[in-house]
Amino acid sequence: MRDIAIISFAQTHHARAIEQENEVEMLQPVVVDAIAKAGITKDRIDFVCSGSADYLAGMAFSFVLTLDAVGPWPPISESHVDMDAAWAVYEAWVKMQMGKADIALIYGYGKSSPGNIRRALTRQLDPYTLQPLWADPVSLAAIQARSALDTGTVTTEAMAEVAARSWRSAQDNPYAQLKGDLAAADVLATEPFVDPLRRHDCAPITDGAAAVVLAAGDVARELCERPAWIRGIDHRIEPHMLGVRDLTTSASTAIAAAKAGVGDGPIDVAELHAPFSHQELILAAALGLGDDTAINPSGGALCANPVMTAGLVRMGEVAQRVIDGTADRGVAHATSGACLQQNLVCVLEGE
Amino acid sequence: MSDIVLPDRLRDVAEPVRRIRTPARLDYVFMAGKATSRFLNAVAEKRLVGQRCPVCRKVYVPPRGVCPTDGVPTEEEIELPHVGTVTSFCVVNVQFYGQVMELPYVSALILLDGTDIPLMHLIQEVPADQVHMGMRVEAVWVPDEELGPTLESIKYFRPNGEPDADYETYKDNV
Structure with missing residues (x-):
């Protein structure tokens, strides 16, 4: 395996x-910034891969x-995933493992x-039984939260604490959309939105x-004093039909974590892409994270959730902490x- | 449609469902962005503006804000003439849903003078079989009171009587 x-x-x-700004006007300064921070010019890039959704x-x-x-x-080697760009990282990683690209x-x-x-996200569901219902992601997450509450996997108080901690952490993140000095009690004092959420x-x-x-x-070592090495990366998927899944756990995360070697050493920091508070609790359990791990110091997806991007941001946030x-x-x-x-x-690691 | 042959275990099903209807509709508010907004606002004033790339010096119209060759913002605005050259065209003879034009009509790529990317528009006031590459054309605008931030502010382009452009002047845009 290549490093x-x-x-x-x-x-x-x-x-x-x-x-x-339109999409390209929003994106272009970010691309320029990432290339500049890498200390390269764009002609050194061997492969470009992106994630977005029509x-x-x-x-x-x-x-x-x-x-x-x-x-x-001149023409470039390029690919695209209609997924979060975290999967574009995976594609690039595979391509680099094959020796097809160095940068x-x-x-x-x-x-x-x-x-x-x-409404748009309902289009990813089963077209025969769920799309006609316009079953939206918040409602489906509420069903998941209800299952987790009723089985005792999570509590309302723990969910509120996740939300409040995320908002407090985001106060140190200049890129976050939502932030504030919030306590769990402040969250619990608000009315339900899509009950129990x-x-x-x-x-x-x-x-x-x-x-x-x-x-x-060596290209990474030459360009970066302390690269954030990808020590393990894996992704798993569960069935399309919600009814056949146990929504209170994340079997796919647990398998991916084992394959990526999460448990092979201590984890200082974890950035979890949890668009709903109860999902962070489910993920932390599936990953086997303990109290010694700082979870979502950026504020996580609860404080900024650009679709098709928030997963890549999690990788970037962890990598940045290793790099610095x-x-x-x-x-x-x-x-x-x-x-x-x-x-x-x-899993990302410094040397 | 051919008959559906069901596996034995489904033979008891009275009538197979052959199709379902699930209408879907998603609405969007299109965001033109900074560069295209400047272009559209100029069109509402009966002006055409493009943007020049600071690296390759190409002029784009309508501008989208970033040079597709160099990946840099195109911030220098260029006032453009309302005349150009037909680089390619097609004659539409087929009726289709939602069509507003009378058949046959000509849809063309028009390279405005001083630009490096052609604009798509209609060619009128000339028989369809006389439209050709290199033909010099000019914009015909709607009456001033009907101007708005849309390319429909230009009704169409028509021949302006100039001799055909030399192929060399538009060969990069064919």
Whole structure:
């Protein structure tokens, strides 16, 4: 296996609506920033991979338009996933393992503001029985939360504590959309939104973009003083039909964590892509995280959730802490689909 | 449709469901962005503006804010003439749903003078079989009171009587 590392990370100041800029205008400064932080010029990039969704833009092949941000001339080697860009990292990692690239640029972006994200995300469900119901992600997450509460897997108080801690942590994150000095009691004092979820239990609707640069072996060491090495990366998916899954656990995360070697050493920091507070509790259990792990110091998806990007941001946030020396070993997680259907786990480590 | 052959265990099903209807509709508020907004606002004033890349010096219209060759913002705004050259075209002879034009009509790529990417629009006031590459054309605008931030502010382009452009002047855009 080749040693592959994240050597730079950049993101937008995430917001409810970045109305002045189209997708490429929003993305381009982030791409430039990630390339500059890697200390390279774009001609050194061997492979570009991105994550986005046409259902957000309301336009077929919308990712082709945003490729302008990279300036793909002379012709480049490029790919795209209609998924969170964390999976674009996975694709690039595979390509680099095959020896096809030494430096890769990965970016993700999502503008939810032009459309109605709760309606758009129903289109990923089973087309015969669930799409006609317009079963939206908040309602489905509420069903999951109810299951977890009724089985005693989570408590309302623990969910409120996750939400409050995320808001407090986000106060140190200049890129976060929501932040504040919040206590669990403040959350519990609010009315339910989609019962049993309160608004603070749910990720906000966000416009944003992010990018990372990956480099292999000595190229990474040459470009970065302390690369964030990918020591393990794995992703697993559960069935499409919610009825056949146990929504109170995350079997796919547990398998991915074992394959990625999460338990092979102490974890200083974990960035978990949990768009709902109870999901963070389910994920932390599936990953086997203990009290010695700082979870979502960035504030996580509860404080900024750019769709198709928030998973990549988790990888970037962990990588940045390894690069700047504030963490030695961390885990980043990304999710996709309803109720944590698909999960990617990545272990990042300094040398 | 051919008959469905069911496996034995499903033979008791009275009538197989052959199709379902699940109408779906998603609405979007399109965000033009900074560069295209400037272009559209200029069109509402009966002006055409493009943007020049600071690296390769190409002029894009309508601009999308970033040079697709160099990946840098295109911030220098260029006032453009309302005349250009047909680089390619097609004659539409087929009726389709939602069509507003009378058949046959011509849809063309028009390279405005001083730009490096052609704009798509209609060619009128000339028989369809006389439209050709290199033909010089000019914009015909709607009446001033009907101007708005849309390319429909230009009704169509028509021949302006100039001799055909030399192929060399538009060969990169064919």
